[in-house]
Amino acid sequence: MYLSKQWRESRIISVIALLGLALLLLLVIKGNIEINSHPIHSGDHNDFAGVFVPIFYVEAALVAFWGWLAGGIGAGKNLGEESGSFLFTRPRRRAWFVWNDWGFAMAQIAALVLLTNLIVGLLLARILTLMHSPGLVQLSRDGQPVPLITIMLLVSVGVLLFAGLIYGLTYLSTIIMKRAAGVMLGAGILVTYTVFRGIMGHYYPTVHIPNLILDLFNFGERAFSGISDHLGIAIAARAVLMLLFPLAAQVLLDRSEI
Amino acid sequence: MTELAIETHALSKRYGDLAALDRVNLHVERGSIYGFLGRNGAGKTTAIRILGGLSPASGGNARVLGFEAGPDRIEILQRTGFVIDKMLLPYMNGRDLLRFNKGFFPSWSDALAKRYADALEIPMDRKFKKLSHGSKTKLCLLMALAQNPELLILDEPTSGLDPVVTDQLLRVLVEDFANDGRTILMSSHHLSEVEKVADWVGILDQGKLLLEARLDDIRATYRRIRVAGESAPSRSPEILTTSSSGGVTEYVLCAGEERFTADLRNNGATILEVLPMNLSEIFLELAGKESHVPIETMA
Numbered sequence: 001m002y003l004s005k006q007w008r009e010s011r012i013i014s015v016i017a018l019l020g021l022a023l024l025l026l027l028v029i030k031g032n033i034e035i036n037s038h039p040i041h042s043g044d045h046n047d048f049a050g051v052f053v054p055i056f057y058v059e060a061a062l063v064a065f066w067g068w069l070a071g072g073i074g075a076g077k078n079l080g081e082e083s084g085s086f087l088f089t090r091p092r093r094r095a096w097f098v099w100n101d102w103g104f105a106m107a108q109i110a111a112l113v114l115l116t117n118l119i120v121g122l123l124l125a126r127i128l129t130l131m132h133s134p135g136l137v138q139l140s141r142d143g144q145p146v147p148l149i150t151i152m153l154l155v156s157v158g159v160l161l162f163a164g165l166i167y168g169l170t171y172l173s174t175i176i177m178k179r180a181a182g183v184m185l186g187a188g189i190l191v192t193y194t195v196f197r198g199i200m201g202h203y204y205p206t207v208h209i210p211n212l213i214l215d216l217f218n219f220g221e222r223a224f225s226g227i228s229d230h231l232g233i234a235i236a237a238r239a240v241l242m243l244l245f246p247l248a249a250q251v252l253l254d255r256s257e258i
Numbered sequence: 259m260t261e262l263a264i265e266t267h268a269l270s271k272r273y274g275d276l277a278a279l280d281r282v283n284l285h286v287e288r289g290s291i292y293g294f295l296g297r298n299g300a301g302k303t304t305a306i307r308i309l310g311g312l313s314p315a316s317g318g319n320a321r322v323l324g325f326e327a328g329p330d331r332i333e334i335l336q337r338t339g340f341v342i343d344k345m346l347l348p349y350m351n352g353r354d355l356l357r358f359n360k361g362f363f364p365s366w367s368d369a370l371a372k373r374y375a376d377a378l379e380i381p382m383d384r385k386f387k388k389l390s391h392g393s394k395t396k397l398c399l400l401m402a403l404a405q406n407p408e409l410l411i412l413d414e415p416t417s418g419l420d421p422v423v424t425d426q427l428l429r430v431l432v433e434d435f436a437n438d439g440r441t442i443l444m445s446s447h448h449l450s451e452v453e454k455v456a457d458w459v460g461i462l463d464q465g466k467l468l469l470e471a472r473l474d475d476i477r478a479t480y481r482r483i484r485v486a487g488e489s490a491p492s493r494s495p496e497i498l499t500t501s502s503s504g505g506v507t508e509y510v511l512c513a514g515e516e517r518f519t520a521d522l523r524n525n526g527a528t529i530l531e532v533l534p535m536n537l538s539e540i541f542l543e544l545a546g547k548e549s550h551v552p553i554e555t556m557a
Contacts, residue, residue: 001361004354005347078347085342086398089310090362091335258312 002097006104009073014108017066021116025059029123052139052151053217055120060159060213063112067105067167072183074101075253076174080181084258094253101171102246109163113156121152139217139227146227151216154227158214161238165212166190168245175249175256214238263288263409263441264309268318271304271465278304280465281318286443286458291436293456293473294445295537297545301465302445303342306413309443310340323409336363338409339402344395352382352397356404363405371404374434378426392423399427403434409441416451428455453537463545469498471512473537479513480535487527494518499543506530510543 029051075097078087088094125148128134136145169189174182190212197209214235215228228234264286271279279301286292296302307313309322311331320327322334346355352375360366375382378396386394395415402410410431416424432455436442446452452459453473461469480498485507496518498510511518519529535543 001358005350005358008347008349008354081348082343082345083347085307085310085312085340086346088312089335089340089342090359091332092362093332257314258307 002100003104006074006101009077010070010105010108013066013069013073014112017062017112018115021059021062021112022119025055025116025120029055029120051124052155056155056158056216057213059113059116059155060162063109063116063159063163064166066112067109067163067165068170068183068186070105070108071167071170071186072174072180074105074171074174075249076171076176076178076182077180079175079256079258080177080179084178088258095250098171098246098250098253102168102249105167105171106160106164109167110160113159113163117152117156117159121148124148124152151227154214154216154231157235158216161235161242162213164242165238165245168242168249172245172249172252175252178256210237212238261288262286262321263290264292264320264322264411264443266305266318266320269305269308269315269320270317271301271308271313272316277465279308279315282462282465282467283470284320284460284467285470286441288441289436289439290441290458291432291456292441292443293452293459294443294462295447295449295452295459295541295545296445296462297447300462300545302462303413304465305462306340306342306411306443306445309334309411310338310342311335312342336365337407338411339405339407341395341398341402341410341412341415343413344398346386346394346398346401348387349385351385352380352400355386355397355401356382359401359404365406367404367406370406371400374400374403374430377430392419395419396423396427399430403430407440410435410443412442412444414445414447416446416448424451431455449538449541459537461541461544468544469512469540476537476540477534479511479515480540481511481515482531482533482535482539483509483511483515483519483522484530484533485509485522485527486530487522487525498540510535510540 075084075087075094078084087097124137125135128137128148133145135148137148137151138145139151166186170183170186173185173189174180176182177185193212197211200207200209214231216231217228262285264284266282266284268281268283269279270277270281282301282305284294284305294302294305304313308315309320309327311328311334314328323337325333327334347358350358356368356371360368374380378400380393380396380400381389384393386397389397395418399412399415402412412431415427415431419427428451431442431444436455444452444456456473458472459469459476460467486505487507494514496511496514498512500510501508509518515532519532522529
């Protein structure tokens with residue numbers, strides 16, 4: 001029932017996102033493989049982080065863009081279309097609508113991320129096999145090799161958390177604005193935070209303003225040196241932050257006049 | 259089980275300084291068709307939104323089918339069909355909307371949905387946003403009826419409809435729904451339509467309930483009395499309004515016509531006329547001057 005509504009509302013952007021993501025990621029991989037093709041011949045494969053970083057950021061940006069668009073779909077959009085009185089006179093709690101919207105969007109984000117990373121992982125696994133390093137990735141010259149599956153899972157979690165955060169932010173914004181145009185409020189908040197972080201980083205480098213996106217790799221001495229420290233805490237903090245937005249949307253919707 | 263389908267006690271709603279509802283006491287009997295009348299902005303939709311749990315009351319309380327509006331909104335929504343904004347999901351066609359709605363209501367009837375779709379001649383394959391205003395309203399009503407509810411609460415269901423569609427809707431409501439002993443609360447400012455179908459009316463103006471009565475009682479007991487002479491009776495609870503012009507005093511009474519006229523005669527006044535009143539006349543007396551009322555309400 002409700003699933004049919006959610007699918008009807010999001011199917012176009014989902015299909016476009018899936019196609020776009022597949023195409024762009026293949027291009028990114030192809031480009032990076034060509035640039036970094038020397039490890040295959042020389043055996044010097046210590047800069048594999050250079051492959052994952054663009055994959056991670058391109059994927060995160062695209063899936064987050066999907067999350068931003070999808071955040072404009074759901075209860076907030078219905079309020080703007082004046083179908084809110086219809087929707088919210090169905091015998092369900094308002095929280096039910098919020099968490100159904102959120103769950104469906106997160107399931108789609110997860111499907112997008114996992115499918116993409118499965119393709120990427122399979123391609124990279126093939127390259128690693130050719131390099132006589134099956135399933136293990138050397139992120140730096142001196143570091144220990146890391147299993148490919150670990151990195152792909154970290155990339156997936158990072159993208160999922162970032163896209164989930166953006167989705168939650170725009171979803172909450174549409175509930176605040178009571179119309180789909182709330183996505184612009186979400187974008188505004190995002191841009192403001194990014195600019196603020198940039199300014200603070202420039203003028204007050206000692207003050208740490210957290211990045212919205214996970215820093216998966218350590219970057220030192222002009223090269224990636226491995227997986228970031230305290231990644232578990234960073235993931236947990238972003239997961240909590242991601243859940244705060246639908247929770248706030250639920251509280252707000254519960255108190256809203258429809 | 260309470261005999262009242264809807265009961266409100268001192269129901270109030272404020273938006274800042276504006277009292278959209280001011281201590282309203284509604285009593286809608288089970289099995290009745292209740293015409294909830296008032297001018298635009300009188301507070302009808304606000305009251306309906308409170309009953310549906312879409313808006314919280316600022317004061318007082320409301321019970322629908324024995325459940326408290328607000329805290330028990332799920333129980334109320336399971337048993338009540340609401341048609342408020344006449345807007346469904348715009349990109350879905352009628353069939354998709356039926357499938358969507360069906361999952362929410364265990365009492366849903368596909369047979370009823372098909373019957374009403376045929377009877378009301380709704381193009382079910384067309385997207386909601388592409389339907390005419392009349393078909394949109396009919397589809398909203400169909401969705402509420404196919405829920406098989408105990409109670410229908412309709413906000414201005416005939417607003418903007420042509421007479422044919424209006425007649426179709428009213429026939430379905432009265433012949434199919436209300437004849438099964440179920441209850442309808444229908445807000446409107448189209449008095450002639452309400453007069454045709456309702457057995458109770460409540461008149462709301464500026465957030466206040468000015469009148470709540472059985473329509474038959476209104477026809478039987480409400481009178482307009484024109485009197486010449488200076489000896490007007492003392493104030494009485496039966497007098498709804500009083501106005502004087504050119505030595506003639508006009509009273510609108512809600513009851514006690516015989517005793518009232520006898521008192522007037524005893525006081526030396528001359529009774530010029532005693533006239534029965536219809537719903538439109540009473541509405542105009544209570545809810546404002548004629549110039550303030552849309553032409554269609556005077557039909």
